[in-house]
Amino acid sequence: xxxxxxxxxxxxxxxxxxxxxxxxxxxxxxxxxxxxxxxxxxxxxxxxxxxxxxxxxxxxxxxxxxxxxxxxxxxxxxxxxxxxxxxxxxxxxxxxxxxxxxxxxxxxxxxxxxxxxxxxxxxxxxxxxxxxxxxxxxxxxxxxxxxxxxxxxxxxxxxxxxxxxxxxxxxxxxxxxxxxxxxxxxxxxxxxxxxxxxxxxxxxxxxxxxxxxxxxxxxxxxxxxxxxxxxxxxxxxxxxxxxxxxxxxxxxxxxxxxxxxxxxxxxxxxxxxxxxxxxxxxxxxxxxxxxxxxxxxxxxxxxxx
Amino acid sequence: xxxxxxxxxxxxxxxxxxxxxxxxxxxxxxxxxxxxxxxxxxxxxxxxxxxxxxxxxxxxxxxxxxxxxxxxxxxxxxxxxxxxxxxxxxxxxxxxxxxxxxxxxxxxxxxxxxxxxxxxxxxxxxxxxxxxxxxxxxxxxxxxxxxxxxxxxxxxxxxxxxxxxxxxxxxxxxxxxxxxxxxxxxxxxxxxxxxxxxxxxxxxxxxxxxxxxxxxxxxxxxxxxxxxxxxxxxxxxxxxxxxxxxxxxxxxxxxxxxxxxxxxxxxxxxxxxxxxxxxxxxxxxxxxxxxxxxxx
Numbered sequence: 001x002x003x004x005x006x007x008x009x010x011x012x013x014x015x016x017x018x019x020x021x022x023x024x025x026x027x028x029x030x031x032x033x034x035x036x037x038x039x040x041x042x043x044x045x046x047x048x049x050x051x052x053x054x055x056x057x058x059x060x061x062x063x064x065x066x067x068x069x070x071x072x073x074x075x076x077x078x079x080x081x082x083x084x085x086x087x088x089x090x091x092x093x094x095x096x097x098x099x100x101x102x103x104x105x106x107x108x109x110x111x112x113x114x115x116x117x118x119x120x121x122x123x124x125x126x127x128x129x130x131x132x133x134x135x136x137x138x139x140x141x142x143x144x145x146x147x148x149x150x151x152x153x154x155x156x157x158x159x160x161x162x163x164x165x166x167x168x169x170x171x172x173x174x175x176x177x178x179x180x181x182x183x184x185x186x187x188x189x190x191x192x193x194x195x196x197x198x199x200x201x202x203x204x205x206x207x208x209x210x211x212x213x214x215x216x217x218x219x220x221x222x223x224x225x226x227x228x229x230x231x232x233x234x235x236x237x238x239x240x241x242x243x244x245x246x247x248x249x250x251x252x253x254x255x256x257x258x259x260x261x262x263x264x265x266x267x268x269x270x271x272x273x274x275x276x277x278x279x280x281x282x283x284x285x286x287x288x289x290x291x292x293x294x295x296x297x298x299x300x301x302x303x304x305x
Numbered sequence: 306x307x308x309x310x311x312x313x314x315x316x317x318x319x320x321x322x323x324x325x326x327x328x329x330x331x332x333x334x335x336x337x338x339x340x341x342x343x344x345x346x347x348x349x350x351x352x353x354x355x356x357x358x359x360x361x362x363x364x365x366x367x368x369x370x371x372x373x374x375x376x377x378x379x380x381x382x383x384x385x386x387x388x389x390x391x392x393x394x395x396x397x398x399x400x401x402x403x404x405x406x407x408x409x410x411x412x413x414x415x416x417x418x419x420x421x422x423x424x425x426x427x428x429x430x431x432x433x434x435x436x437x438x439x440x441x442x443x444x445x446x447x448x449x450x451x452x453x454x455x456x457x458x459x460x461x462x463x464x465x466x467x468x469x470x471x472x473x474x475x476x477x478x479x480x481x482x483x484x485x486x487x488x489x490x491x492x493x494x495x496x497x498x499x500x501x502x503x504x505x506x507x508x509x510x511x512x513x514x515x516x517x518x519x520x521x522x523x524x525x526x527x528x529x530x531x532x533x534x535x536x537x538x539x540x541x542x543x544x545x546x547x548x549x550x551x552x553x554x555x556x557x558x559x560x561x562x563x564x565x566x567x568x569x570x571x572x573x574x575x576x577x578x579x580x581x582x583x584x585x586x587x588x589x590x591x592x593x594x595x596x597x598x599x600x601x
Contacts, residue, residue: 277453
């Protein structure tokens with residue numbers, strides 16, 4: 001397993017390098033420089049600006065400088081927020097994004113797993129159909145539709161929850177629910193499918209035959225093997241939550257990395273956008289690796305070769 | 306699957322029920338899928354015909370309906386947007402864009418994915434492992450962010466949206482087609498074609514690809530809603546199609562900003578997008594069941 005982890009890391013590092021290189025060189029061939037939108041500057045000032053941002057060096061040297069900076073945790077200066085570095089902006093937003101994302105994943109696993117178990121135990125009866133209907137809705141509706149509609153119903157008409165902002169627990173409810181909904185749907189489906197299959201297995205019949213009560217059969221024997229496939233979905237789920245956080249943070253006005261990303265994209269703040277892409281790519285690759293290793297540890301049938 | 310296709314030398318193959326005819330009959334018995342197909346037909350027709358027969362243009366401003374007096378009325382069924390433009394014609398026109406992106410980008414994904422997957426699977430060996438390892442690496446990239454990056458660098462261009470989204474969505478297609486190809490290439494009729502002197506390219510084009518179409522069609526119907534979703538996501542963030550053109554995602558973003566005073570601006574485009582996505586998902590499920598009865 002250690003060998004597997006090392007091999008995965010050996011693949012992960014070039015992957016990350018490819019991402020960084022793609023993002024960096026695409027930026028270089030993009031039309032227009034970062035100072036183009038403003039009224040034209042005197043030649044001397046423009047030259048000084050370019051020198052200050054090292055834009056006058058050969059591209060390879062600039063790429064090397066950027067990579068070296070990344071190793072030290074320095075994402076370079078922001079081209080639009082002149083007083084901040086990209087690292088400062090990310091450091092300001094990341095704790096907020098992390099809280100929302102982690103809460104959404106946790107919420108999705110608990111609710112989705114619960115719904116799936118409920119559906120599997122009552123297979124082909126009303127609770128099953130109801131749970132799967134909820135799951136279908138959660139899958140088909142995109143978060144940028146769910147978020148405004150939830151806000152409209154719960155925030156504006158019923159006035160139960162604040163419609164935006166960040167700071168109080170009540171303000172976190174709608175964003176987390178929106179972010180978790182599609183993951184709840186998928187996890188519920190996976191958990192149901194896993195549990196339905198396990199419940200048909202011989203050892204479950206044996207457990208029932210020796211007179212264990214239904215809930216104990218479920219908790220002691222059926223739940224664990226049924227939950228394992230859900231773990232393997234956590235990698236994609238994390239990636240989806242990170243993508244979704246961009247929308248959710250924009251809609252609810254949450255000062256996280258995702259909102260900086262969108263603002264940076266609209267402002268054409270190249271370095272900020274690139275920094276966030278690199279950060280998220282690294283995060284997704286690392287978390288996928290962790291999830292795969294945990295999966296192998298949970299399920300002894302998985303072999304790494 | 307359709308092995309009948311692969312024996313051109315036989316005179317007049319006995320008339321049997323073709324795969325597609327059987328699948329079509331099974332689909333017609335699936336009520337949810339038929340309803341979905343009908344709904345889609347209605348929405349698509351409305352989106353294509355609506356803007357043509359509507360008395361309003363998408364960028365026509367009604368000065369007396371800017372601001373508070375823009376609720377749905379007899380003249381403007383869906384109401385007017387904050388700039389005084391007729392919402393109905395904008396929603397229908399936005400639907401044209403969304404559906405067009407859905408179809409075109411799926412086609413781009415189809416062409417790349419099928420070509421790539423069939424080549425990798427058929428050539429096998431080292432070429433295959435290099436090609437599929439590349440796909441594995443691409444899989445782990447956060448592609449949504451890359452599409453956004455492309456939009457930021459190269460401006461918001463509708464052609465670029467088609468290509469970028471298509472280029473993102475071909476990975477699954479390539480995997481599916483490769484798997485199909487691996488199982489098809491060991492069949493006798495491939496051996497026969499090779500013995501008859503067919504070139505590798507011809508075998509891939511004439512025999513491998515047509516025989517792997519079933520799962521590809523299924524996957525395609527499931528790709529269309531995903532592509533529509535991705536485009537709407539970009540437009541919602543303000544990175545998709547540009548004014549005065551619009552798409553459902555862009556309209557939802559506009560509506561979300563005004564929802565406290567003018568909820569219809571949000572409700573109409575959201576209803577159209579959700580209905581379309583639901584219908585596409587049901588249709589995709591129906592087609593899957595129709596083509597692959599074992600799956601039931």
